[in-house]
Amino acid sequence: MDVAAIRADFPILDQEVNGKPLVYLDSAATSQKPKQVIEAVNHYYRNNNSNVHRGVHTIGTRATEQYEGARERVRQFISAKHTEEIIFTRGTTSAINLVASSYGRANLTEADEIVTTQMEHHSNIIPWQQLAKATGAKLKFIPLEPDGTLTLDNIKKTITDSTKIVAITHVSNVLGTVNPIQAITKIAHQHHAVVVVDGAQGIPHMKVDVSELDCDFYAFSGHKMCAPTGVGVLYGKKEWLEAMEPVEFGGEMIDFVDLYDSTWKELPWKFEGGTPIIAGAVGLAAAIDYLTEVGLDNITKHETQLVEYAMDQLTTIEGLEIYGPKKRAGLITFNLTDVHPHDTATVLDSEGIAVRAGHHCAQPLMKWLNATATARASFYLYNSRSDIDRLVDGLRKAKEFFGDVF
Structure with a gap:
């Protein structure tokens, strides 16, 4: 990799801070953005800024094509089977909350368990705490080894037939631990539990194939992978997403509205109420293209x-x-x-x-x-x-x- 050439793509790195050349070592909080992404977002606002789906005029059509094209680009990037399995969200946090609020509240009871770990980001702990309080389900934690890793023995001991959800980070944002998601998913599925992966620290840094991992849900944010802030993705297996109810209601996600009842659009739009994150999706697609080109x-x-x-x-x-x-x-x-x-x-x-x-x-x-x-x-x-x-x-x-x- 030609790091000097890559650095030249990131305008913000060419500056001094406190009289010294900037050394940016905070990409786990948010990554910097290459000029290719900045220019893609700028081009959208200069040329194609319009709401999507509803308009029949030319720039509305162009905006829709870019937005839905970004969805397909994400599908290819993570090797999902269906484009409608890609839900645009505000980020990892909102994606995990969507699963907890929709799938979790509809499927868990006081007889069930939610399994996670102590290494999780708050975004992958608090939604499950709230779900446990709402349903009476029990929250369990896979023990950590002294170096902050998980063993398959402890994973197997913690996940039981009462486990309904396993929520696990792909990569710890503190320890750098890379968890064996494929193995965890296999164990969870043997007990008929679904697996929710926090991929915020995983997908920017390694190739992710959700079909190979076989996880049921995978959540990630654009801003940690060279894309703008405010856009993220929830990947979910089609069978689960089709059975789930939306958690935000309003325009865009409806099929038919009467005074006393409404029906929802099909996937993926039933989970994208309101004007979507159009420019963010455009920037995310450009970031994916950039990362793919680098490899x-x-x-x-x-x-x-x-x-x-x-x-x-x-x-x-x-x-x-x-x-x-x-x-x-x-x-x-x-x-x-x-x-x-x-x-x-x-x-x-x-x-x-x-x-x-x-x-x-x-x-x-x-x-x-x-x-x-x-x-x-x-x-x-x-x-x-x-x-x-x-x-x-x-x-x-x-x-x-x-x-x-x-």
């Missing part, structure tokens, strides 16, 4: 090499604790002894280095780690070894500064 396998290989190099360099810093398994996706979460991660991030920012600090919307996992907060450096296709060298130098400066203070 997901190339991105995975590049990030693996960056993580290996970063781990080698970071472990030379005395007093730096790294959380998570040795084999991981493209992020590293850490703390300097006796230094709050917000202070660490502030010193790094003074050096032009952007990292994330806090609980990363994973407070149950922070409790498991016995940490109130951590710092996180996350990598993407536009990062290089020199970025990691800058990170290591910045951490040494933070350690020296706070060592002098204390």
Whole structure:
């Protein structure tokens, strides 16, 4: 991969922060956008801005073609069987909530179980907490190994014939753990449970084939994969989506409305009430084209090499604790002894280095780690070894500064 050429596609990276060239290591929070995506959204607004589906005029037709073309582009990207299995949402959070509110409330009772893990983002815990409270279902957690991974033995012990939903992240946004989704799905299906995958940290960094994974639902956000904010996707198997009721009601998702009753459109539109996220879908399609051209396998290989190099360099810093398994996706979460991660991030920012600090919307996992907060450096296709060298130098400066203070 020609990282220098890729970096040239991202205008925001060509700037200084606090007098230093920007090193952006916060892609797990949101990725930067290439000029190809920016230009695609700009072109839509300049030339094709119109509402979709309802109009018969020319630009309305063009907007509809772009919007529905984006849906087909997503289908191809994740190897779904049917275009109507692709539901556009505001992001991963709204996609998971849709499943919990529609499928969950219609199918779970107090005799049932929802299985998840302590490594989940809040977006994949809170909807299931609320579902459990509403239905009386029991919430269960697959135990984590000391390095933050799951074993098949513990997965098999936790999922039972009472389990109706298994909600699992593809990649932990804190630990970098890559979960064995295909194996988990196989076990869950043996017990007739459905599998909901939080793919927010998975799909930007690796090739995802939902037909091969065999999961029932897969949720992800555009903004973590070079697309605009405010657009995401819920993939769902057609059999489940057809049986589910919509959770938002209004224009666009209806077939017929009378004074006292209404009927819904067919898939996928019954889940897309109101004016949809047209420009976001256009940007998402452009981002998919960009990532496809670079190659997901190339991105995975590049990030693996960056993580290996970063781990080698970071472990030379005395007093730096790294959380998570040795084999991981493209992020590293850490703390300097006796230094709050917000202070660490502030010193790094003074050096032009952007990292994330806090609980990363994973407070149950922070409790498991016995940490109130951590710092996180996350990598993407536009990062290089020199970025990691800058990170290591910045951490040494933070350690020296706070060592002098204390």
